[in-house]
Amino acid sequence: MTARKILLVDDSETILQMEQMILAKESYELLVARDGAEGLARALECNPDLILMDVVMPRMGGFEALRQLRGNQRTRTVPVVMVTTKAEAESIETGYASGCNDYIVKPIDSIELIAKVRDLLGD
Amino acid sequence: MHPSSKSISDRRASSPTDEASKRASAYLHPGQLFVSADSHAVTTILGSCVAVCLWDPVTRIGGINHFLLPTFSGAGIASPRFGNIAVKELLDQLAQLGGQKRNLLAKLFGGACVLEAFRQRQHHLGMQNIEVARELLQSESIPLVGHDVGGQRGRKLIFHTDDGAAWVKVL
Numbered sequence: 001m002t003a004r005k006i007l008l009v010d011d012s013e014t015i016l017q018m019e020q021m022i023l024a025k026e027s028y029e030l031l032v033a034r035d036g037a038e039g040l041a042r043a044l045e046c047n048p049d050l051i052l053m054d055v056v057m058p059r060m061g062g063f064e065a066l067r068q069l070r071g072n073q074r075t076r077t078v079p080v081v082m083v084t085t086k087a088e089a090e091s092i093e094t095g096y097a098s099g100c101n102d103y104i105v106k107p108i109d110s111i112e113l114i115a116k117v118r119d120l121l122g123d
Numbered sequence: 124m125h126p127s128s129k130s131i132s133d134r135r136a137s138s139p140t141d142e143a144s145k146r147a148s149a150y151l152h153p154g155q156l157f158v159s160a161d162s163h164a165v166t167t168i169l170g171s172c173v174a175v176c177l178w179d180p181v182t183r184i185g186g187i188n189h190f191l192l193p194t195f196s197g198a199g200i201a202s203p204r205f206g207n208i209a210v211k212e213l214l215d216q217l218a219q220l221g222g223q224k225r226n227l228l229a230k231l232f233g234g235a236c237v238l239e240a241f242r243q244r245q246h247h248l249g250m251q252n253i254e255v256a257r258e259l260l261q262s263e264s265i266p267l268v269g270h271d272v273g274g275q276r277g278r279k280l281i282f283h284t285d286d287g288a289a290w291v292k293v294l
Contacts, residue, residue: 079238087152089279092168096277096294101237102170105153111199115192119171119248120238 003029004121007048009039009065010083011057015106019052019083022110023117036060040068043075050120053100055084055091063098070099079120083108146283151189154204158186158216162285168294169233170277171249175210175256176230177217177265178287184222185284188213192248193255206255214263229260230269230289232280249273 006028008019020030031046033039036053037060043051051069055062062082069075079101084091087105095103102116151157151167151174160182167174167189178185188209195205203209218224234249234256253272260267269289271278277294 089150089166089168092277093279093294096168096170096237103153103168109199109204112191112204115248116171 003027004049005029005031005046006117007031007033007039007042007046007051009033009036009042009051009057009062010054011035012054015054015083015108018108019113022108022113026114026117028117036062036065040065043069043078044072047074048078050117051078051080052083052104052117053080055082055086055095063094066095066098066100081116081120146285151187153189153191154202156186156188156203156209156213156216157284158184158213158220159284160184160220162283165282165284166279167282168277168279170235170237171233171247171252173206173231173233173249173252173256173272174280174282175213175260176232176282176287176289177213177222177227178284179217179222179226180228180287181226182221182223183285184217184220185282185287186213186217186222187282187284190252193251206252207259210256210259210263224263224265227265228287229265229267230282230287231256231260231267232271232289232291233278234272235274235276235278237275237277 033042035057053062081102082095082100083104085106146162146164149165157165172191174189176187190206190209191204193206195201195208234253236247236249271291279292281290
């Protein structure tokens, strides 16, 4: 069975390493992008099964990347989890309004991350 | 905020703005809880997470939690991020403020499955969160007098700690 692909989009190397470390315990293929524009390009190129997306990033932020993903027929239905320090109501509302499927507030809790990833992948 | 035609519960028709302005406001982050003997309008945003709202209509003491995962199984830290811990801590803190358990009423919100492909799945995370909350309230013999759970969309919830009024905006 082909490993499912998860695209990790974050401009912080620390966060990317942490996500990779947590998800390495599961049998997923992990892809990486370091801003929203790269995330969008990688998503179109690799067809991930799930995307973990930061909000504040250079070049293109997570909300704009999410809107573009939802506006593209090829990525319209890919589950996207926003992973961010922006925990205030307005930011989370914007995330849901932009089409995200769930929200994780940093610092990342490994149990929460794995539970949400498994849930959104249907495991 | 608007009531929804798909409402199954406690969505209220009137705007909370005027009433909320008479109360102190608070924002509840995921994994936390809020309890007060004063009048507060507490806002939180729910996806697959669930919020249990409890209040004592006699003493007008109330509180709300916002949990992310159903049950603490012993791995990691036992925190209110888990339903069984969050409900117990909410009950404990209400009791410390003088809330009488025999008076408590409950409302339940959240537990959406925001992914179309898995909506038919019976045990998605949101559903597990709802089930845990219902079981815990039942085991504590606390009447559930309002709910807006499940569905496909996130929710913005405002809860009044003193009288149990609640509004939901579907996101």
